[in-house]
Amino acid sequence: MDKLGAIIAMAVCLLVLLNISTVFAFLFLLVKIALVVGLLALAGFLVFGFIEKPEKHLPPPPPPTKDEAPAEPVFEKPYFDAHEKGREGEEKVSAILQHMGWPALHNVLLEDDRGLTEIDHLVKAPWGIVVIETKNYDGFISGSSTPGVWKQSFPNSTGVGYRLFMDPVHQNYRHVCAVKYLTGLENVQSLVVFAGRAYTSPFVHHQVVRLKDLERVLRTRPEGFAYVDERELERAWYVLQQAFVANTGRGREHIDKLRQRFS
Structure with missing residues (x-):
């Protein structure tokens, strides 16, 4: 048992x-x-979470051909007046800078050893100078197969139109070089601000600042930028102010040289 x-x-x-x-x-x-x-879920967020969604989904842009050239498209509203849209975007950025109370210059022509260049906004931050390039785009903005060139795709009467344009990050690098050349200051930050409703590919998304984030970004000192001596910063800002005054009225000259360069 x-x-x-x-x-x-x-x-x-x-x-x-x-x-x-x-x-x-x-x-x-x-x-x-x-x-x-x-x-x-995490993978889905990483893939799709950083892509800014449009109000309406656009069909994919046509793939570039081997010999594709930056042809001028037939713009439809609201794309017909790029200059007017650009000016609206710059006014929005100016309003934010005015609200912040930081010293700023707008539509500045600077001349260095390479000639004249036009800058949308210069800002004197506590740690240096900020160079802002403003773009007021709609549609879908992406990179292209050509380095230094981005693509804007948008709906039109035939389906989807597109145009190629200079990478604004590369464009603003030219402006930063001019500021450093004239002032001798190393603490010069480049910001490309998107003021329009465009949505972007991940490649573009990480290189631009949305208008709603501009003040927060400006108030954040860039990593690696130490505070500069106040007298050095004041001297650099004075040089830029003097150049701004001296080059006022040279806009037509600048435009004519650009036409000669790209014609």
Whole structure:
């Protein structure tokens, strides 16, 4: 009887252990499922979360041909007047800078060893000079197969139109070089601000600042930018103010030289 009782007791213990193992296996399966679902959700956020969504989804832009040239498209409203849209964007940025109360210059012509260049906004920050290039785009903005060139795609009467334009980050680098050349200051930051409703590819998204984020970005000192001596910053700002006054009225000259360069 004692042996029989021991055998029964061992059998009961074995059954209990098997049930516990089954419960743990089931719980482990649930944990694995939760981890897989969480990883899929995280991957979806990383892929789609940084893409700014448009109000309406646009069809994909036509792929560039091998010999594609930056042809002028037939613009439809609201794309017909790029100059007017650009000016509206600059006015929005100017309003934010005025609200912040930081010293700023707008539509500044500077001349360095490479000639004249026009800057949308110069801002004197506590740690240096900020050079702002403003773009007021609609549609979809992406990179292109050509380095230094971006693409704007937009709906028109035939489906989808597009135009190629100079990468504004590259364009603003030219402005930064002019500021450094004239002032000798190293703490010069480049910002490309998107003031329009365009949505962007991930490639473009990480290189531009949205209008709604501009004040926050300006109040954040860039990594690696130490505060400069106040007298040095004041001297650099004075040089820029003097250049701004001296080059006022040379806009036509600048435009004519650009036409000669790209004609």
